[in-house]
Amino acid sequence: MPMNSEQQKHHYDFIVCGAGTAGSVVAGRLAENPEVEVLLIEAGGSDDHPHVLEPGNWPLNLGTERDWNFVGAANPHLNDRKIPLNMGRGLGGGSSVNVMLWARGHKNDWEDFAALSGDPAWNYASVLKIYQRVEDYRGTGDPVRRGRGGPVHVAPVRDAQPIANAMISAAAGMGIPAFENPNGAMMEGRGGAALNDLIVKDGRRNSIYRAYVAPRSGQPNLTVLTDTLVSRVLFRDQRAIGVQTIKNGQIECFYADHEVILSLGAVNTPKVLMQSGVGPEEELQRHGIPVLQHLPGVGANHQDHVSFAVIFEYATPQPVGYGGSEATLYWSSESALHLPDMFHCQVEFPVPSAETASLGVPAHGWTMFAGLAHPESRGWVKLSGPNVTDAPHHSTQHAVASHRPAQRAGEHPFCPGTGRAGPLQGLGET
Ligand SMILES: Cc1cc2nc3c(=O)[nH]c(=O)nc-3n(C[C@H](O)[C@H](O)[C@H](O)COP(=O)(O)OP(=O)(O)OC[C@H]3O[C@@H](n4cnc5c(N)ncnc54)[C@H](O)[C@@H]3O)c2cc1C
Known part of the structure; x- marks a missing residue:
């Protein structure tokens, strides 16, 4: 080349x-x-x-030359704060700096795209075949939805840290069901909680x-x-x-x-x-x-999925798992909604914002990174x-x-x- x-x-x-x-x-x-x-x-x-290839290093790319470091215009609805918008710059783009979560679109998102465009090529049944062709899924089961032998190596988290499993059982305690993985049946209903699928191969990011x-x-x-x-x-x-x-x-x-x-x-x-x-x-x-x-x-x-971080301090320091994010949750705020409108991506270390960093960040902790899966606000890009x-x-x-x-x-x-x-x-x- x-x-x-x-x-x-x-x-x-x-x-x-x-x-x-x-x-x-x-x-x-x-x-x-x-x-x-x-x-x-x-x-x-x-x-x-190494900050691209070693999974646990992903935050170290943000704010560097591998990030476009965009900043939104002052937002009057947020006390004129200017929200940062990280985007990858380099071979792989976002897939070289992101959290490596393999996250499929929800079934009803695809059905909505098909209805809006009037083109059945966008519907879930069509896209499911593409997902299957794209994946080389290293987990077990679900041959109906998951693919094997495709170009994208997708591996489930193994030996998850206690905090990841705790999140899934806490969700179950609130009536949010646990799933084997986040990219099968969980993306067809109201949502759920699962250990993540990651684009990590042989211990390295596979962008x-x-x-x-x-x-x-x-x-x-x-x-x-x-x-x-x-x-x-x-x-x-x-x-x-x-x-x-x-x-x-x-x-x-x-x-x-x-x-x-x-x-x-x-x-x-x-x-x-x-x-x-x-x-x-x-x-x-x-x-x-x-x-x-x-x-x-x-x-x-x-559009962007606005999210915010809530940091919890560990009483006893815990190890950081593979890639630092091992569990995800999607759920709908009302049972009548036809797809989940909230997500929660757990991060196994503190992720402060520019504002919270000045308040002091615990040396050991985890972050509840929660956001809107279906924001209704719309913005723009201008020159x-x-x-x-x-x-x-x-x-x-x-x-x-x-x-x-x-x-x-x-x-x-x-x-x-x-x-x-x-x-x-x-x-x-x-
Ligand atoms: C910190 C972070 C974490 C994320 N975590 C996840 C996650 O875990 N899972 C997930 O699914 N998604 C995640 N995302 C989102 C995901 O990475 C992006 O949605 C995806 O990469 C967008 O793909 P794209 O091809 O549209 O753009 P990009 O991947 O951003 O690619 C655009 C490319 O174009 C290049 N480029 C831009 N302008 C020019 C120019 N003028 N000339 C030449 N080249 C140019 C850029 O450098 C970049 O390489 C995350 C994103 C970030 C920033």
Whole structure:
């Protein structure tokens, strides 16, 4: 797999932007066909780091160069607090910094998607077949729902710590049933509690990049570029023909004969689309971006599962289990709801927020990380300016407009700014 080669090709069949969870699957699946040339572009770096690979180290990635470190706009409903939004940056994206919980969508979420789209391909029966094809489940039983032999190694927690088992029995005491695993029958009813399924293989995080792309390393039809920021989608008329990238301050363009796939995560995908001229015309015009296509949904309907941490101190210090999160609970706040609207992910060490950290954090404890499984509030992603270095704004705040730099004389007609990118350096700080 050539990485960052000086003799880089510039034409491919497909260009996949962002090597996170979605991009890794798309690039890996496309590259199964040896006739198809695939380029996968990632802004961050390698995932070969002990904080990525050793399961218990996952919190150590947050706030580092492997995190985009987004911060929401001041929220008037939360005393103007600005809520942090961590997102993975590097090969594997979120799947290289997350808690490694393998968590399927609920049956009725899929039924709702199918009803809303009018397309039965989204219904649970269809998606269940995909889940089965994707998994290599290392637990026992449930052949009706679980899959074996797929690319994603999914292993149940073994030798769980006492606190994980205590949570499950406490839930049972409140009438919340215990399940063998959280990804079978538990995701078809009102919810329940279970020990987790994790994407941990041979004691190491097996991210979605490791599951789908790394095994194809060395295939001549798959090229992965790291530390390369996609700054714009290039269009000829209304058709996406490639992307503009920036690496070490150098602008380059890559062209796709078939398709450009944007899988840059929930914040940067709308940001790059809008900065490329696709989005709500009012927002684009506010920043002097020529409107290629008015598409009001871009940047709208932003959702996240808001959660909060309650820390309990241990009277006697307890060991931290595999990955540090071994039990999960989903439940509905009213029995009439057709799916669970609350979740609780237990973490076996203290996880303070910026605010609670200043109050003092116990040396030994565990965290009840509780959240909304079905938040009804909706936010947005907007621009603070037309340039790749202008940070995205998400949630509630409008940003100050600035101006797109003029096209330089002599630049490639479909690759504006070709060459050295003087004003675009310092890209780590989006
Ligand atoms: C701390 C944390 C814990 C989590 N825990 C879990 C969990 O246990 N289980 C679970 O299922 N989910 C968990 N999640 C959520 C899950 O990881 C994400 O939902 C998932 O990774 C989203 O996939 P994605 O492909 O949409 O985006 P991402 O995985 O974020 O991928 C986007 C990729 O695009 C890259 N990129 C962005 N902009 C550019 C650009 N301009 N140019 C080039 N590349 C770019 C990014 O660097 C990134 O690699 C967690 C997330 C976090 C942050």
